[in-house]
Amino acid sequence: MHALFHNALHIALSYKTKQFFFILIKLSIVVGAFYFIYNKLANNSGLHFSEFIATLKENNVFSLKSITFLLFLSTFNWFLEILKWQKLTSFIKNITFYHALKQSLSSLTASLLTPNRIGEYGAKAIYFTKQxxxxxxxxxxxxxxxxxxVTVIFGAIGLFLFTRYYPIEINTYRVTKLLVIILTVLGLLLFVIKQKRYTIKGFSVEKLKQFIKALPLNISVFTFMISVLRYFVFSFQFYFLLQIFAVELNYIDAMVIITSMYLLASVIPSVFILDVVVKGSVAVYLFSFAEVNEIIILCIITIMWLFNFVLPSLLGSYYVLNFNFEKQK
Structure with missing residues (x-):
């Protein structure tokens, strides 16, 4: 009897310990995300917070009409992303739009501190059973x-037009060296892919190819079309902000720079929280050819970051804190 009581107490304590550590992890994710957001806004060497607010007031960005439309575009952008995730998961398990929303927003919060949003993968997977x-x-x-x-396709077109519109001095030797490195890496990747024994996340390359082939065409087409639509939504949001700041660029000229910016910013590895810094540096450089004020571009990048990543991640923190691992299982 004493032994049974001792075992029951041990199980209860170990359960309580697990629960405590799980709560600690959830709090760490949320507190860490909040701290990094605050730190990025308060200690941005390129754009001081007081300067940011002053520029917004000067350009009447705080008007109800502007904020409402920016919120609508951000909401629509995330609506499409959630819809895309719901459609993708339907291949193995049907989930409701609300569950897709919960998984997408909480995974955004969890991925905020990880390089290239790696944390998003684990955060979404934890919502599903092991199988x-x-x-x-x-x-x-x-x-x-x-x-x-989609970013590469439109970015390549934009970058090609950008080099035609603006005089950029290209170092032929450096470009050739870069192309040789890219071709070498691609060659190695093709060699690795042909090795059937090679695995990715426990999947052999052969199984991986079979999985992609097994994905129904309607899901693949839907996912691609939603990705295109999302790209146009957040690209237009950037253009709309240029208009608010009275930047004299027509839609086509602006899109040439915007698509080039997204392409170049995407190929530079970065911690997701520093994504705003990477995009800011690339955007300032590209828009300097169109003689757009550096402060205006940094303000636009910061606003885009606040509306499309900070706000959804704050909502996602609610789902992170309320996540119940036992209930999920």
Whole structure:
């Protein structure tokens, strides 16, 4: 009897300990995200917070009409992302729009502090039972690759036109060296892919190819089309902000620079919280060719970051804190 009581007490304590550590992890994610957001706004060497607020007031960005439309575009952007995730997961398990929303926003909060949003993969997978997790990782990868493909397609067109519009001095030797490195890496990747014994996240390359082939065409097409639509929404949001700041650029000229900016910013690895710094540096350089004020561009990048990442991640922190691992299982 004493032994049974002792075992029961041990199980209860170990359960309580697990619960305590799980709560600690959830709080760490949320507190860490809040701190980094605050730190980015308060200690931005390129754009002081007081200067940011003064520029917004000067350009009447705080008008109800502007804020409402910016919120609408950000909401629509995330609505499309959630819809895309719901469609992708339907390949293995049907989930409601609300569950897709919860998974998308909480994974954004969890990924805020990780390089290139790596944390998003694990955060989404934890919402599913063990049998689904590897496939959820792959579906998330497919969704991100589709979005990246859209960025590369439009970015390549934009960058080609940008080099035609603006006089950029290109170092032929450096470009050739870069192309040789890229071709070498691609060659190695092709070699690795042909090795059937090679695995990615526990999947052999052969199984990975079979998984992608098994994905229904309607899901692939839907995911790609939603990715295109999302790209146009946040690109237009950037253009709308240029108009608010009275930047004299027509839509086509602005899009040439915006698409080039998204392409170049995407290929530079960065911690997601520093994404705003990377995009800011690239944007300032590219828009300098169109003689757009540096402060205006840094303000626009910061506003885009606040509306499209900070606000959703604050909402996502609610779902992170309320996540129950036992209930989820």
């Amino acid at each position: 689904y997790r590897k496939r959820i990782l792959l579906l998330n990868l497919i969704g991100n690759v589709m979005q990246m493909a």
